Amino acid sequence: MTKPFTSVWTREPRSPRSSPGLSREQIVRAALELLDTEGTEGLSMRKLGAKLDAGATSIYWYVANKDELMELAYDEIWADMEVADPEQITWRYSAATFGKGMRQAILRHPWSARLIGRMPAIGPNALRVSDQLRKALTRAGFRGLEIDYAASTLTGYVFGMTIPEAVWNEYINDRQPDLDGMREAVASAVAGYPEMQARIEEMQSHDPKEVREMSFDFGLYTVLDGLEARLVT
Incomplete structure (x- = not known):
């Protein structure tokens, strides 16, 4: 059985007004810092939450899983x-x-x-x-x-x-x-x-x-x- 393709870019983003405190920009910036210092293995929702001094709920508001988080970070490097x-x-x-x-x-x-x-x-x-x-x-x-x-x-x-x-x-x-x-x-x-x-x-x-x-x-x-x-x- 094939696994359905999902992407953070193929669904409507949630309204920032309803977010639990953090912005997507803050999350992506912190994820980039973790990835640059620890690589893909060093990135986890737990570590990211600790870095942001926030619970996982704040992160899951924007991304469903680690893959979606890396999608956001991956696109960010193209901005340079x-x-x-x-x-x-x-x-x-x-x-x-x-x-x-x-x-x-x-x-x-x-x-x-x-x-x-x-x-x-x-x-x-x-x-x-x-x-x-x-x-x-x-x-x-x-x-x-x-x-x-x-x-x-x-x-x-x-x-x-x-x-x-x-x-x-x-x-x-x-x-x-x-x-x-x-x-x-x-x-x-x-x-x-x-x-x-x-x-x-x-x-x-x-x-x-x-x-x-x-x-x-x-x-x-x-x-x-x-x-x-x-x-x-």
């Missing part, structure tokens, strides 16, 4: 993503700001990586950002389903590059591994591959954060080059 107006600049620049903005949003809130592909992004902030991207791709010349294909190609690249980075950052923060020992182990493992060893040594001579950003930008603009090439074939 600024997509350059495709009506004012080139479609490539607009699409690039989308990609970079999405990457930064995931890295600022690494717990969101666990929701991608599991929780639909249908909140108002996510829809606004997605609409801007589709406008940019339409101005580029894509039509019909090709707009969706192009958007999926771009977001797929961002997810593929950023989710492992977010997971790695969480791992470092939580486990605090011996990075020098890890580098030595990698160097030993590739000792029989001179070209690979040279590339690793070169990368280790640069700031890791800068290397990741340059790597992301290289791939992002390569994807945009590929999308643009399809428009002229």
Whole structure:
């Protein structure tokens, strides 16, 4: 038997006038703070109620369960993503700001990586950002389903590059591994591959954060080059 789909975005919100004291904005802000510090496992109605110095009743007024709470928090991170107006600049620049903005949003809130592909992004902030991207791709010349294909190609690249980075950052923060020992182990493992060893040594001579950003930008603009090439074939 299939489980009915429910979402905090598909039902009418309750009137704030009848709420038991807290606002939805307060609840979402507190949930974001818990998620950013403790991840999805650290978020619970009990912890959230304690953080807000309120009972669970106040929270359940706005959300039916933890999933709905995470839906609200997930949409909130999209609010930080600024997509350059495709009506004012080139479609490539607009699409690039989308990609970079999405990457930064995931890295600022690494717990969101666990929701991608599991929780639909249908909140108002996510829809606004997605609409801007589709406008940019339409101005580029894509039509019909090709707009969706192009958007999926771009977001797929961002997810593929950023989710492992977010997971790695969480791992470092939580486990605090011996990075020098890890580098030595990698160097030993590739000792029989001179070209690979040279590339690793070169990368280790640069700031890791800068290397990741340059790597992301290289791939992002390569994807945009590929999308643009399809428009002229």
